[in-house]
Structure formats: structure tokens, C-alpha cells
Amino acid sequence: MALFAVCSAVFLTALDQTVVVTALPQVITDLRLPPMLLDRAAWVVSGYLLGYVIVMPLMGRVSDLYGRRLILTLCLGIFALGSLLCGLAPQLGERVPLSFLQPLGIDTGYPGLVWLVMARFLQAIGGGAVVPVAMAVAADFYGFARRGIVLGLVGMVTEAGGMLGPLYGSFVVQRWNWPAIFYINLPLVALLLALILLFVPPSHRQQDLPAVGTRRIDWPGSLVLGAALLCLSLGLAQEATLFTAAPGPASATGNVHNNYALLAAAVVLLAAFIALEHFLARRRHWPVLDLVLFRKTTFSAAALTNFLIGAALIIAMVDIPIFFLTVYNQDSMQSGWALLHLTALIPVGALLGGCLCQRLTCRWTAIIGLLCAALGFWLMHLWPLTVDWTLITVGALSSGFGLGLVIAPLSTTAVNAVDSRQLGMASSVVTITRMIGMILGLAALTSWGLGRFRELVALFKAPASAPPLSPAYNALYFRYITDAAHTVYTSIFLAAGILCVLACLPALWLEGKRPRTPSDLQHADNTASANISIHHTDQPYVQESEASRSYGQRKK
Template sequence: MYTLEDDKETTSSLRKRELLASSQTQGAAGPSKGETGDAQRLSLSAQVTNTFKKITTPTKAPTGGKGAALAALTMACIGVFFTAMDQTVVVTALPPIVNDLNIGVTKLDHAAWIISAYLLGFVIAMPLMGRVSDIYGRRRIFILCLGIFGAGSILCGLAPVFGQMSDLGFLNAINVDTSSPGLIWLIAARFIQAVGGGAVVPVAMAIASDFYGPQRRGLALGVIGAVTEAGGVIGPLYGALIVQQFGWQYIFYFNVPIVIGLIIAAWRLIPGGTHTREGIDWIGAALLGLALTCLSLGLAQQGTDLGPTPANAPAPQNNPISIGLAIVFLIAFVLVERKVRWPVVDLSLFKRLHFSATSLVSLLVGAALIIAMADIPIFVDTVLQQSVLDSGLALLRLTAMIPVGALLGGWLCSRITCRFTAVLGLLFTATGFYLMSRWPIHVDWNQITISTVTAGLGFGLVIAPIGTTAINAVRAGQAGMSSAIVTSLRMVGMMLGLAALTSWALAYFKQLVSTYPSLPLSATAAQFANWSKG
């Protein structure tokens, strides 16, 4: 876990930064000698804590003692919890969303963007907004981020209404399928929601660091990191409960009163004023976002060629232009990051073999995780014809084991080696996925439990070795950036894995349908829609 010793380095950096600012000298404070040893005790929650923020001292210090600090920490935790929960809250709601928005079974890859759009916005916003709050002030940016998240939530709930009222035919000119306008509105709203939600996380951590001194800051930031993980774990079950009782739109509507309460609390608890005057790499962030978007589109579209297309299926919509643009934007991003003073990503870290290997593992683990989180609820809902709540409970067997595995993985890393722990976790994950691949149509719940618990434990076991190895592979002063990249790559893997999976699965589905000429594709789509109502 993130220990109090880590705050000694932070305090030293703060003092050096203040001296540099007073003499109008540009630069950053150097790391302390003890940081390398301390890094070995960092858990994932601590990495997220130390990842996206350069902690600075506010010009107007918070007042009010322990009571005000506890209130601010509680406010920050609530905000982080709900924004993190929205990463996974829709996975159990996908079947009813697909049905309500009239998304055909041959276009399920489009529905995957309901999840991918949020991940994309989250990845873009997280590295930037902590620095933005340094420049423009914690209270102003925290309230702005909450407002964006709340506005995006309202737009998500109203997506079907906007879809019926609007004519999006002009998008056909850029090869966008407009057969489901409500889906287009929902995807756009999810991205807006994610920009606000992803920004809340680093700003909340900065707020906690402002209110808590060196002796207590580590605990406060650790709490926020733990709450972030808890939001992702609880999201699917929470979504299932809301869908079953109220409907999927209320997954988003219920965010609004929470946001209003947090805005009021932020105005009362967080001091105003600005902090420091550092640069922001807006160009790098924009190029990274464009590259990831084009790559996701390219993967989804290219996937339709992975099998022969039957005569009664739509023609493939291959678009190599998306892949080409992704490469162009990625090259431009690399060139920009090598020259800017405050890069979003420090590319020099990838020269270290252990760090590069860890980054690749994090990317692949993220891809595998989102595949399980997206497919298990759909399987339970459509194949087993169980309720949405049962879908959430099935997925909970996996997600609940992730923090258990993370704790065990941290212990094993300190007792054996990170390499052994990571390999063990990957073997558990592979075993769980193999067992899931053997599920029959009438699988019983014992088989589901064994498979999902095994996979969830494996995912958890990998977390600590990835984080520890990434930090130990770099210099002490690069620990924060190292953690940032590894954590972000896990989310990028989730986004790209979902795009690739849905396109491949759809191509395979079309191939299977072609062997049953007596079953029109439209009839299959109708059957899927009927299942999803359950």
C-alpha cells in the first residue's frame, strides 16, 4: 500500500517547487533517495493515486481542521465512486438497451461503443485534468467536471427521445450508420459523461492532498484509490438492480441528484483560488484521442472480414482509412511528446524492457477483462434467459474476486517474486476463460461460479505484479508517470479488446447463420430482441 514514507518525497518536492517558483526558475523537484524502496509497497490503488497528479500546494490553504478534511474526503470519494462505477454499470444493461434502441443483431459491434466511448473519454481526461486544476483552481475545475458528468448523464437518459426527434442523415456522408439515431446520441453522451467522470478522479485526489498533511495524506489517497476500484466492482450489480426496478435510463438519471449534492458540497468545502502556472499538452491529448478513436473504428470494421460473409448478411464495411489515420495520428503524437515540456506520456520509459513488457501485459489484461465483463451478462440474459439481476450476480462472482486476488498478489510479490505471481495470475485467468468457453447451453450455476471465480482471482493476482514491476523498472522520479501509463493502457486494452471481440463475434455469427438458410437473419434478430426483454 501507499505508505506514509512516500509523503516525505512529496513534501520534499513541494518545498523545492515553492523555492523554484519564488525565484522564477523553471524545473521540477528531484526524487528522494528512499522512493525506490517505497515503490515496491505500492498497490494498484496507490498507483492510481500517484499517477495522474503532480501534487502542489494551494495558494489558499484549506481551513476547518479534521472535520473539514473528513468532509472533503467523503465528498471526493462519492464523486470518484460514481464516476468509476459508470465504467461498468452498463454491461448488464446492454440487452435492454439494444432492444429499446432497435439495434439489429448484425450491428452489435455498434452497441459496444456504449462502453468504449466512456473508456475513451476517461483515458483522455485523466492525465490532463489534475494539471488543469493546478492552473485554474480545485473548486472551479471539480465543479466543472461534475457538471459535465451530470450533463452527460442526462443526455444518456434522453438519448432515445433525441433519436426520435432528430434527423442524422447528414452523417451518412462520412459512412456512419444512422439506422439507430438513439444509439448515436447515447454514444456521444457517454463520451461527454466520461470526459467529466475521468476528470473527477485526479482532481479529487488533488483535493484530498490539499486537505491532508504529509502524515495523513497517504491514507487519504489510498482510500480514494480503493473507492475507485470498488466502483468498478459494484457497477454491474448496481446497474442490474436499477434496470430491473426502473429501466436502463435511470442508471444515468440517478447520477444527477448525486452530482447536484456534490456541487453544493464542493462550493462550501473547497477553497477558491488558483495554484501554479505550468503548461498543458492539449495537442498531445487531442492526437492521442484521435489515434485511439480511429484505431477502435478500424478494428471494429476490419473484423467483419474474419469469415465468409453469407449472401443474406450486409456487405463488409471495411474502412482501412481508419487504420491509416490512427497510424498518422499516433506518429504525430510521438513527435509531439518528444518535444513538449509537459508531455502526456514520457516515451523514454518504453526504452526499458521490463516496463515495455509490463505495459503490454496490462494492455492484454484489460482486453481480456472487458471481454468477460461484456459477454457474461449477455450469455446469462440471452442464452440462459435469466433476469438482468441474475446477469449482474453472475458477473459479481468475477469482479468480487479481483480485489481478493489483488491483496493475495501483493502478499505473494513480497514473499516470492513478481514474475511468479504474474504468471500464476495469468494461468488462473486462462483456466477460467477455458472453463467459460466450455459452457453448454444449459450450464448450471456451479459451473458458472467455478469459471468466473477462477478468472476473477487470476485478474486480481496480476494487478500487484504489474504495478510493482512498472515502478521498479524506472527511475524513482518517474514512478508516477510509469503508473499512469500502465493504468491507462489497461483501459485502452479494454476499449480495443471490446471493439475487436464484437466485430469478430459478429463475423462468426454471420458465418453460422449462413449454414441455416431456413432461418432468415431478421428472424434471428427478432429472437435476440425477445430474449433481451427477460
């Protein structure tokens, strides 16, 4: 029941990662956002993801210090408050002034949107902590032999929430309106809090918690890490928009310097964070991220593999709908159906990966998943200019299944590499590396793709028989830009496959031992009993006692 409670909380918070995707058109209309500022509406989604990433290391560490139940209760309360403010964002925009944000350079011309983005960020602060704490609860209750399958279950629930979010949001919007998406969270959170208070103990291992006077939280480190991720996200996002801007004085002035300044600030803040964490570790304080973890080869391998997998996954989830809208000229339903081919098997692969960890070890389960995902991306690279559902289905299903298969091996390796006091930190780090990979991979490859597309379009030359803007010229130009878009997107799919192949290298250092099953333990007990019998018949009584003590130590 404790596992059911935390998995339900994970599903709800993961659902809200993507629940507003299908509701964005109505959100834009209700908040009176003009079409030329649609990029700002994207922060309704990315603001939640950014808050999700920033809070994970902090709350994973806090759960190690104060216990799982208290932190789950607190974070679900914050999530409920953020959900309430999201639903009230239009009214707050009309009644509460935001002039205090103008000195920070934030445009408050659309206060309803600003309130919604801030509320989504607050919502993510509560939701972002649920995943690592839930993984830590699962690791608390289940030992080494069964840990792979329960962590695979948590990963399956997380992916299922992200997959069903758009469908759930579309259903709610059609029945009611977009604020109802957030109001429904309130009774659901109340039910989850009751389950957590009933079935999740204050701390599964009370003796593992440090003394009250020594429970120090690294708030400065959390703030510096959050600022570094924020600067990095903003800098890379703005860098991507440069490729879509028309050439001229406007694109060659302040924006470029601001982008470089943000990226440089991110590097400086990251260096300051590393130095601060080293200082706190030497002073024997509790850093938000214990860098000693990365000295363990298996943990570093899991983090690096997850980073590369995150980049490949977000490329597929973003580019498949755009590919269908631009190259195949299909509507949003068809593009959503194509994306479902990818996401449908991710939770199935996550659950199966947890089972295979006990049979094939984490190392080989992850490598099989990565190769399967790479094969799927290569098939997606071969998608033709006309719709071929057979090739589309095989490629997308193979990629999704392979990406799901690696979730449990990475999580299992990470938590098995640390002691019980660091389970929350380890599970949060291995999750945050995946989301950082999403941010960087999407920004880098999207920037490259947009730049490459502009280069190809600039090379278009119509024959002399087709004067500019004539029907023949327009037909040739449309066909050319469609071919250019097809070339760019298939190249991006190929790059995602290469990332999966590269991820096989750190995956070779994942945990390579097969967990001992109950049958293995029974066989060991039988062997020990036979050895005791031999000692009993052939050796004096003193040696029998020594053998008995040895057997007791082994059994313990």
C-alpha cells in the first residue's frame, strides 16, 4: 500500500508535466496572448520542467534527513497550492498587480500568463520532489534482490503519466475548461495524503537518520544550482531563436550578447556550485549534492547514460509531431497518434527492464535497450517523404521500447551504489541528469536543425521558366522546403540514434552482478547446512561450534 500511494503521487505529478500541451490553444485565447508571442506560452510547459529539475536534488537530500512521509506530505501540499493558483491565474492577473517584477526585466503586459507560469513553477517545486522520494521509499521497503522490479514500476508510472497527460488534458478541456485541469488535482491530493499518512512510516529506518542538531540543509548550494540551470536554460533557448530571426540589425545586437552572458553566467555558477559542495563536504556538512557519489564508477556511469538518454528521448518527443505537421502535412490528431507509437511502449519497457535486471544484470539489460532504441531511431531516419505507417510504427515502437528498457537498470545501479542515508540524493541525481540532458539536447539539436534548414532554403534557385511568386514557382518552392525539412529531421533522428550508441560506452560500467534471488539464498542455506553436517561427523565439538557460528554469520 505504501508503494501504491507513492506511485499514485508520482503518476499525478508526472501527468502535469504534459497535461497543458493540448490545452495551450485555449489558454492562449483566454489570456489574450497575440500570435507573435506564442513562444512565451511555451513557458507554461518548460517552467514546470525547470522547477521540476531545480528542486529534485534539494528535496531528495531533505528526505534523507527528515524522513519520507514528512517530505511527501509537505511537497504534495505545495503541489496542491500551485494547482490552485494555476486555476486562479486569469483572476489573479486582473486583480493583483505585478509591477514589482518589472525591474527584473519581466514583461508584465500579460499578467495572467505571468501568474500562470509562476504558479506552474510553484507546482513543480512540490511535484519535482515526489519522484526521488518515491524511489527512495521503494528502495527502503525492498531489498537488493527485488529492488530492480519496484524501481522499474516507479519508472513505468512516471512514463505513463507523461504519456497520458495530453490525452487527459484534452478530455478535461472538452468537458469543462483548462482551469479544471488544476482544480481536479485538489481532491486527488487530499486522497493521496490520506494514503501516505496511513501506510508510509515516518522513516523506514529511524536509526539511519542523523541527530536533529546535525540535520543541516545546503540552501546556498540549492540556490546556486538552481540559478545555474535557469541561466543555462534561458541562454540555450534564446540561442535557438536566433536561427529563426530574419537577418538584420535586430538579430545582431543585444540578443547575442545576452545569450553569451547567460551561458557564461551558467558556467561561472556551476563552477561556484562545485567549489561550494567540495567545501561543505570537507567541513563534514550535508551538501545538496555529495560529489563523492561520482567517485563510484557505477553511479557515474548511470548518471552519464541517463544524460544521453534524456537528450535522445526529448528529441523524439518534440520532433515527431513537427515532422508530421511539416513534412507529411498531417493534422494534430495524426501527429499525436504517431507520437503515441513511441510513448506507448516506454512504460512497458520500464517494467520489463526491472524484471530483466534480475536475469541479465543491469549492465546487459541497459545495453540491449540502448541498441533497440538506436535501431528504432535509424528506422526513423529512413522515414520517406510519403506516409508509410509500417516503417513509422516499427521505428517508433522500437525506440520507445528500448528507451523504456533502460530506466530500471539506471535507477537500480544508482541506488545500489550508495548507502541507505543517500537513497534520496542518488535517485534525485539520476533523474535530474536525464532532465538536464533533455534541456541541452533539445536546445543544441534544435538550434542546429533550424540553422541547417535556413542554409538549405537559402540555396533554392527556381528555373528561369518559373518567375517569382508564380504558381509554378510557389509549387517548386513548397516542394523544396518540404524536402529540406525532411532532410533536417531525419538527420536529427539519426543524431538521436548516435546518442543511444554512445550511451552504450558508459553503460558497460553499470552494475554487472545478478541479484541473488530467494532460490539462490535457499541453495546457499542448504549448502551451509551440509557443510555443518560434515563438520559434525568428522571434527571435534569445538570445530562444529565454529562452523555453526560461520553459518550463522553467512545467514545473517
